[in-house]
Amino acid sequence: MKSMQSLLLLPVERKLFEALAPELREGWIVETEGQEAYEQPEDLAMRYQITDLSHPACLEVLGKLCDTKSSADVEEIASSLDILSVPSFELRQLFFVLGSRVLSGMIGYLMANVKTDDDLAAIGGLTQIRHSLFLANATAAAIH
DSSP states (O other), rough: OOOOOEEEEEEHHHHHHHHHHHHHHHTTEEOOOOOOOOOHHHHHHHHHOOOOOOOEEEEEEEEHHTTTOOOHHHHHHHHOOOOOGSOHHHHHHHHHHHHHHHHHHOOOOOOTTTOHHHHHHHHHHHHHHHHHHHHHHHHHHEEE
16 A cells, blocks of 8 residues: 655646546545745746756757747646656756746646556645745735
8 A cells, every 4th residue: 555645736636636546546635725826927037037947858848838829738848848857956947937837737737647656746746846836926926
């Protein structure tokens, strides 16, 4: 039996989780993400300017995202990133630049395509990163 792991999901993501096969849902604790604070486009532009991304996979994702118009394309592009190939420092910067809205799209896309517990573990990590971004965004909004 696997240990209990936590997913911090938005309501729409929770519905996707609940539609998964019982054997995939087993062992997961689902908590509702109660903090939603998304960045403004100018915030993301500033983040891009102050980061120093150099990993080819990060640059490729950012380049593709700049040319897309559809939210479905954004989700698919962001989800195509091989997270394990990117050093953790650059990955943190990339998620900071992409922001919580793109990360939410990525989580939704991945949740709709879950096949294994490893997929859910990756989603769990992304939900924790998104939660941190939500908290940072809410703090920044309170300052302004």
